[in-house]
Amino acid sequence: MAASEGLLALEGRPTAQLIADQLREQIVQGAFRPGEQINESVLASQLDTSRGSVREALQRLCQEGILVRRHNKGVFLLELTSHDIREIYAARQAVESTAAAVLLDAGQDQVKDTCRELQAIVTDMAKQVAVSDWQAIARLDMEFHTSFVAGAGNTRLIRIYETLAAESRMCILNLAVAYPRMDVLVQEHQMLLDLLESGNKEGLDKAIKRHLETAVEDLTTPRQDKP
Structure with missing residues (x-):
């Protein structure tokens, strides 16, 4: 996922909130395309953190409505109509x-x-x-x-x-x-x-x-x- 290249590994063990904050900023700057899938494992590798922390961060952004989770498909960036x-x-x-x-x-x-x-x-x-x-x-x-x-x-x-x-x-x-x-x-x-x-x-x-x-x-x- 090329868009994740803008994400930087965070010092120490990043919390889900820190990950969510950085990912949100990348999203609003247009680093991801509307409708693009957000790959949990790629993000975890990019940020040098656990998939659990990334999963929690993605869930926070889903709750905010910026991301959407599709059953058996994954998490995607919201496409605004x-x-x-x-x-x-x-x-x-x-x-x-x-x-x-x-x-x-x-x-x-x-x-x-x-x-x-x-x-x-x-x-x-x-x-x-x-x-x-x-x-x-x-x-x-x-x-x-x-x-x-x-x-x-x-x-x-x-x-x-x-x-x-x-x-x-x-x-x-x-x-x-x-x-x-x-x-x-x-x-x-x-x-x-x-x-x-x-x-x-x-x-x-x-x-x-x-x-x-x-x-x-x-x-x-x-x-x-x-x-």
């Missing part, structure tokens, strides 16, 4: 809107701290857009939204969003050759930041909805139909 994409982004909208409301009710200090972190991400995103580094842009896009949700300080919202973020990065990377609006990514995220900073709860909620609905349209519209 248009229906899956709409579900993922609808769930993101619900979590992000809730996080926005919680954050704005938390007080100015918490809002300012979050805005400072988000501004640094937007600045970095602008640099990556300038050089068209799509993988870096995809990572920063989700880093922005994950930091936004984390700013609310609700551990359960954060935990829910981690899986949605991984699935979203898998979706976003599929846009690399087709995404027509790379130049407005920074503007869209800056607008979300500005609305948060100004405390405009209604405007922020509408902007989150519009931003994610536009992403779904980009992800699900056939390339030849895009402007």
Whole structure:
């Protein structure tokens, strides 16, 4: 399995969680093809660890929905359909809107701290857009939204969003050759930041909805139909 060559043997005896974290990152970076089988024995050899640890790591990713186990066939990378994409982004909208409301009710200090972190991400995103580094842009896009949700300080919202973020990065990377609006990514995220900073709860909620609905349209519209 050539894709596993990006995996590195971990120091000592890697735990299932460490293996799952590394494998998840490789998956969202596009190291594996949608629908590709994940070979347990090859991974164990690559990581210099036991098949039991790898099996547990794969089970964690199956529980997250990133991998799927097929009876008597093995474990495969999820193939995201248009229906899956709409579900993922609808769930993101619900979590992000809730996080926005919680954050704005938390007080100015918490809002300012979050805005400072988000501004640094937007600045970095602008640099990556300038050089068209799509993988870096995809990572920063989700880093922005994950930091936004984390700013609310609700551990359960954060935990829910981690899986949605991984699935979203898998979706976003599929846009690399087709995404027509790379130049407005920074503007869209800056607008979300500005609305948060100004405390405009209604405007922020509408902007989150519009931003994610536009992403779904980009992800699900056939390339030849895009402007």
